[in-house]
Amino acid sequence: MNIAKNMETIFLAALVVVSATSFATASAPAPRLAAPAAVQARVDAGMDANMTVVTVSAKRLSAAEKAQLEG
Structure with a gap:
């Protein structure tokens, strides 16, 4: 084919x-660029006093223990 x-x-x-692609996507709603106010992060000088901090204190599994859990 030349x-x-x-x-x-x-x-x-x-x-x-x-053209077909532009007509097919013309009725699609526009994407939302901004997150809702409840999701937006607050920019403060310090951290929020009500922020929950989770500390996990547990030993790591050895290779033998990991193999036992998988098998």
């Missing part, structure tokens, strides 16, 4: 695909 001879057909096919 691309130079069929360039007009290739262009028209690409134009049809792009």
Whole structure:
């Protein structure tokens, strides 16, 4: 297939695909760019006094214990 001879057909096919795509996505709702106010992080000089801190104090599993859990 000689691309130079069929360039007009290739262009028209690409134009049809792009047009169909733009019409198919035209009715889709616009994406929300901002997160809701409840999710947005607050920028304070310090940390929030009500922030929950979780401390996990447990020993790590050895290779033999990991193998036993997997098998």
